Amino acid sequence: MSIHSGPEDSWHGVVDVQGPFHPETNRYHLYIGLFCPFAHRVNLVRHLKGLESILSLSIVKPYPKGDDKGWPGWQFACPPDGLYENATQDHLFGSKFLHQIYFKADPEYKGRYSVPVLWDIKTGTIVNNESAEMLRWLPNAFDAILPNDSPDYELDLYPAHLRTLIDEIAVWMQRDLNLGVYKAGFATSQEGYEHHVLTVFAALNNLEALIHHHGGPFILGKELTEVDIRAYVTIIRFDAAYVQHFKCNLGTIRGTYPVIHEWLKNLYWNVKGFRETTDFRHIKENYTKSHYNINPLAITPLGPFPDIEEGVNIDFSKLKVGAVRHPAVIQRQKELYQ
Numbered sequence: 001m002s003i004h005s006g007p008e009d010s011w012h013g014v015v016d017v018q019g020p021f022h023p024e025t026n027r028y029h030l031y032i033g034l035f036c037p038f039a040h041r042v043n044l045v046r047h048l049k050g051l052e053s054i055l056s057l058s059i060v061k062p063y064p065k066g067d068d069k070g071w072p073g074w075q076f077a078c079p080p081d082g083l084y085e086n087a088t089q090d091h092l093f094g095s096k097f098l099h100q101i102y103f104k105a106d107p108e109y110k111g112r113y114s115v116p117v118l119w120d121i122k123t124g125t126i127v128n129n130e131s132a133e134m135l136r137w138l139p140n141a142f143d144a145i146l147p148n149d150s151p152d153y154e155l156d157l158y159p160a161h162l163r164t165l166i167d168e169i170a171v172w173m174q175r176d177l178n179l180g181v182y183k184a185g186f187a188t189s190q191e192g193y194e195h196h197v198l199t200v201f202a203a204l205n206n207l208e209a210l211i212h213h214h215g216g217p218f219i220l221g222k223e224l225t226e227v228d229i230r231a232y233v234t235i236i237r238f239d240a241a242y243v244q245h246f247k248c249n250l251g252t253i254r255g256t257y258p259v260i261h262e263w264l265k266n267l268y269w270n271v272k273g274f275r276e277t278t279d280f281r282h283i284k285e286n287y288t289k290s291h292y293n294i295n296p297l298a299i300t301p302l303g304p305f306p307d308i309e310e311g312v313n314i315d316f317s318k319l320k321v322g323a324v325r326h327p328a329v330i331q332r333q334k335e336l337y338q
Contacts, residue, residue: 004126007108013118013127015141021120021127023142025054028127029092031101031117033074034279035062035286037178037233038131039115044229045138047273050152054142060098060115061087062286073113074098086279092119102126132174135226157226165220169210169227176203176336178234185246185294193247194328201250201324202333204257207231208322212259216316217266228267235264236278239304241287245294251324254309258319265312280307 003013015021015028030046032039046055060074061084077087078096095101099113105126118127118134128134139157146153158166180200187193207219214221218228234242235253242248254261267274288300313319323330 004106007106007110010111011105011126011129012133013120014133014137015118015127016137017144020123023144024122025145026056027120027122028054029056029058029119029121031058031060031090031098031115031119033060033062033115033286034086034277034282036115037237040233040277041131041135041229042116042118042138043277044232044273045135045157047277048152048155048157048224049139049142050146050150051142054145056091057088058091059086059088062282063289065290070112072097072099074115086282092121135229139226155224157224157229159223159225162220162223162225166226169219170230172203172206172336173227173230176200177207178230181234181238181242181246181248184248185242185291197248197250198326198328198332199336200248201326201329202336204251204253204260205323205329205333206337208257208259211263212316212319212321216259216263217314219263224271232264232267232274235260236268236274236308237283240280240284240307244301245287245291250326250329252304254304256324257322259316259321261309262313262316262319265309266314268308269310269312 001012002009004011013019013021015023017023030042032043034040034043043057046052046057058076061077061082065074066072075082075097076090076095077084078089082096090101093100093104097113098115098117101117101119102109102111102113104124114129116131116134117129119125120127136158139155143153176199180196180203184193184196184200187196211219218224219231220227238248239252239254243252251257253264268278269275284300288295289298292298
């Protein structure tokens, strides 16, 4: 695969010792939005692997996004009038809009101005803007320059003995949950909405049983893996945004899924990087103030309260597996996963 085949294409570069993008300190800059679940994946890896001092960061504001086609797109927090808590200026170029970064790499670019974006300062171009690709290679991209005694050096989110299972889970999780909430939320017909929302809760029922089966505290048991990151970025937004904004209201994480709820709280409160990369204000205001067809008055609900509950029980064997038992959800679950 070429790194960037033309104006319609994304960027697909990889940081490694073999290719043109070698692992080096202060060579790369990451652009993200704290609201975006897909950018959240990459920022989580940055924290979990201890790359904060190696990989610098700029953060766009959660709104406004622009018109129906996404123009002019995400903005940086430019002083004096454009400041927004926990958003930043463009620390490399002082740009006002994220699209200006894209046009520096390809002046004819015609794709989406999305986050995340990994920029190579040395060659002056985008390395990659596909979160699923970065989630796979970024965890080990800088191992060659990390100290061997670093507590994060040994972390392997894609261990060889679990790769087949991770790959299988990643397919349905992306299709039915990570993207499923968007398919339900942006549906333009009752029929389309009902089809997709049933799939979302079938996936949550399946995830609840999967975590319980492996015993926790992580999805596949004792090891934190890529699938925990894939799930977390959607689950942490579920009660806060997707229940009301995307009408995914057949159940809630805190009220319907006790195993997922304890898994989520454990990551947020007890695992470095999860709480630090989660900003509920950015999340809630992005969805409610940038999707005008869904929420034309841009009113942001106060709840749920608290954003995430305290107290963690990681003895999942003592938890009763929860589920949404709507007959159509159960039928969809059988169709998809049995």
